[in-house]
Amino acid sequence: MTNPTPVEWGALSDQEVVRHAARGREAAYRELIRRYQRPVFSLIYRMVRDRELAEDLAQETFIKVLNAIDSYRPEYKFSSWIFKIANNTAIDQLRRRALNTLSLDGSPHAENAEAIESTRLQIGDTRESQLDEVTSKELGSQIEAAISQLRPEYRSCIVLRHIDGRPYEEIAAMLDLPLGTVKTYIHRARNELRILLSETKE
């Protein structure tokens, strides 16, 4: 197998690049990093909201993936594999730091129905219509801020579904969740985002 020129790397599928990487070719490693550094970093950054930490975790993700490249099974999508590891790395970090996230469904640490109810945000649906008034200039940062307030599992789902455009089935496989749970999370995440954005505007 000859070593492709930089122009040829771009034409290869992920599976083909991985095959080169498994043979220890540095250029293949760099191509995989080039392809996935932005989406992986973006997913992690949206999860942890700390640029330096996100970069460390993205680096950790790539090191885990590339060190284990021999164990990659080509019948699965490489993107699913790397996003799964990226998400797990971010979730582990969030658990370690025990980051407190604000959830409209109540605190994720609440142990009974009463605690959940007492920590639930009371926001009226009538505010949703104000989303229309948010100008597009402010919108990017407001949406990012709203995403950061979602529960981590909602955050992963909404980023993978609506920012990365992954199908539900792939997200379910990545996150080891039932398909129905993924749909529910995404639906709830959208509802929360709408409400949070309305609240921000108000």
Place this chain on the structure above:
Amino acid sequence: MNPHDPKHLTADELDALLTDSSSQLVASHIATCPACAAMVERDGKLVAMLAVLPYFDVSAGFSDRVMRGLAPRQAPVVAAPVIASPRVVAARRRAIGTLLLAGGGVAAGFAWATAHPADALRWSAPALQDTGHALWLSLQTVVANATEQPWFSSVQDAMATPARALFALAAAAGAYAVALVGLRRLMTEPATDAGW
């Protein structure tokens, strides 16, 4: 439609609308239900806004930092050229020099003896005579010692007839071969993975 609230859309129906795969029934409901129409519109806007959120860029040198963090891969085993140490090289040179010197001396001796055969014979005769005498004495000693050994009579019996001698030689050769094979097995290093 939502079984709990037959008037409005379920989450799946809402998702279907967002991906343009909804049924005619759902579409007709939207047309007649301002609440659902507003919900679909807001969801559509939100999804459109999420879809255009940019990826963030990593800082410069990210790729290099990842590469530095990777475990070194085991390189394929390539037979390395044997490089002799200076000490070995010097020892080889000394050995070659000695051989050349000795060989040169012997060759010069032969050349001189060929050129002066009478002198060579005159000078070497006593030495050859003494050497031959010493060798003969040594041989006699070895034979005398052997004949006095307790096993000598057994060997003599075994060699009494040509057939017996042949059998004894074959048995000795067989024993030697078995011993060689056994020794070789004992000295061979076992495979590292042992097939596991």
